[in-house]
Amino acid sequence: MNYDFKSAEKKWQERWEREGVFNAVDGSDKPKFYALVEFPYPSGAGMHVGHIKAYSGLEVVSRKRRMQGYNVLFPIGFDAYGLPTENYAIKTGIHPRKVTDINIEKFTSQLKRVGFSFDWNRVIDTTQEDYYKWTQWIFLKMFENGLAFRDKTLVNYCPSCKVVLSNEDSQGGKCDICHSDIIQKSKDVWYLRITRYADKLLEGLDEVNFLPNIRLQQENWIGRSTGAFVNFKIKDTDETLRVYTTRPDTLFGVTFMVMAPEHPLLDRYKEQISNFDEVESYRAECAKKTEFERTQLVKDKTGVKLSGFTAVNPVSGKEIPIFISDYVMMGYGTGAIMAVPAHDQRDYDFAKKFGADIIEVIKGGDIEKEAYAGDGEMVNSGFLNGLTNKKDSIAAMIKHLEEKGVGEAGVQYKMKDWAFNRQRYWGEPIPIVYCDTCGMVPVPYNELPLRLPEVQNFAPGSDGESPLAKIDSFVNCTCPKCGAKARRETDTMPQWAGSSWYFLRYIDPHNNERFADADKLKYWGQVDWYNGGMEHVTRHLIYSRFWHRFLYDIGEVPYKEPYAKRTAQGLILGPDGEKMSKSKGNVVDPNDVVDALGADVLRTYVLFMGDYEKAAPWSESSVMGCKRFIDRVWGLTNMIGEGEGYSAKLETSFHKTIKKVSDDLETLKYNTAIAALMTLLNQIYAAGSVTRKELETFIALLNPIAPHVTEEINEVIGNKTLLAVTPWPAYDEAKCVDDEIEIAVQINGKVRAKVVIPADADADTAIAKAKAEPGAVAFIEGKTVIKELYVKGRLVNIVVK
């Protein structure tokens, strides 16, 4: 009898769903396990084998946990707001709602065909009213708590998408969506004050178990640095120019200052700065540069020296010039720096070009040649002279500054506040009303959701206005506070809003009273294990930790950190070793694999193809190896022989394999778990027959990975209970070792022979046996034995001279 994977897979998928085998039970007595995978963006292209790999890891763990008696919550949903759907709508005129529904249906059927054990009763769609109502609700809570605010600043702007982007969405100076160069534009935008949570997000990392590289990337992104703020007096004014520095101890070496060209102080002293026309033309020059160009010109510094506008060094009392230059960014620190050319290469380059003084304050380098950033004895630094420890000199200087009232210790972050509004249609409307008398007024909670209105044209206006701005019936409203005529905010939230709290909604997806019931939140608690892509580590993972922590702070969720553990899978590359992309034509469609070889083969292969955390290329022929494996597993049904329990020959192998698979599935080592099952299968084939007990153990171990074929076998051998709810096989540690073992006999560390000894042999026995081995004798004869070692169960090493 051949295994007909097509009908079998369909049969089992239908039965699982019919019986609700994978539905999580609220408040069950069993221990809970909440496994989370990043919900997909339902794009028109359909799913990708990469999605399958991303979900298969925790899919296997979830199935195993159910067999181990856990109440498992393993949900899925759709992160459906976003630009690709909107752009498609602009191009085709088809409403994004319709496109989204079609795509979600497509994704759902694809996911079901693979046999994932998701709880389909808890599916969420971020674009549904009953979901985004709560996204808006959380936004209003943030607004209420001063975490959502408007500000006019320089923002990242994509001229092609005509949209403001967050810092996270413009990594590398490129638009996250269309990869155009980002420009800096002065705009009045919504921000979420994520910087207020910088320290909490940093400290929270201590409480959770994230892969080290994930943790590090978050730390770097937050980018905390400590130093001091120093106030420099501007000569002939009451003004001070404030700077941030990590090295206040080099203050005696400050020979000039540099302000960002956009620094607002400049405009206030237009009159005093006699060459303000130069300032303006330099600004115009800078505005033309993209973020990329601005960072490319690292060596060739440009700038303008201000005339009639100088500062006073607060420790030396010397008058020093002020420049403007675009190597100083308005977005970090205070937008101005104190330049220490002797000990900072950028300042050094600038000083050389503009003829500023270079004063050495730390010994150890050669400042004739380049800036010296190392440690050393302080010189030319008044009260700091002679100090050799960086920490001491920094502390001494800060103390001095604080006593004089011209500065204080301070902290800075690279992370910036989250630019939150998008001038787009397909997103959650921001529930704020502008009233001439009351200002910004939140839409009352009981009026949520603020529905996304229908529009005819999804394209943003040429002036970069949201499509919603054209809908008078949406824009015009009354002020909830005073009843006067008012206007609505017409921008929408970014794609990342809905995904910032979705893991909470899975806990109670149909609740109309709250985003999730408090008791249910308590029962399910943290996500026990969250797996997703590395590309989200400095976006979604930061954002969602921030939202969650905020909800904790206002008492809405019972625990600080949302995710107890976070891992990341590696990409699946195309067969050519390149990243899969439509344009390269190297995309593998999971549907094709399921059609041709079956879901079990696809599932097995994505886990077997390599280290789960690393990128690996897809290989047509390697998939066939997994197909062969699954077919051979089916072949076991023809090999059932006599005998109870494990056969003497295979008992140890079974215990070892149960142990290995049990361990490996917990540590992302799916590839070696499958390899161990393949090895065991080969051993069974070599033995020629399999006992019922052996077969039952084997299919139980394989079930989380290849659930269909194993359920089918389980049925064929007459078992009525689903394998999915059968207990996970147990092993006996004592039976994991063979009675007799073969160990290596080394002479001077080189293997010269092998010898079989009892596993519990002592060192003397083992060494004596090893020395008698003919292969070893030849190397020992005529030499003096210096040392003899026995490493239990491994080898004997005889050192001779």
Add this chain to the structure above:
RNA sequence: GCGGAUGUGGCGGAAUUGGCAGACGCGCUGGCUUCAGGUGCCAGUGAAUGCAAGUUCAUGUGGGUUCGACUCCCGUCAUCCGCACCA
């Protein structure tokens, strides 16, 4: 520039964390089998050398520690990723 990771057969990758390098799979070679047609079964497969038992070499590269190193230490090269004029 800073930070991180990786480097093992023809390929994807193993290696109990200092103990027999190359598990498992692909590919390849030979044989068997079937209605000869992609996907069955068996055996072999790191390199060099040898009729052979064997011997020598081999985990990017150069040193070191050790009875013993893919694993630890120092140097070096290469590739990939992240951040980037962050003061």
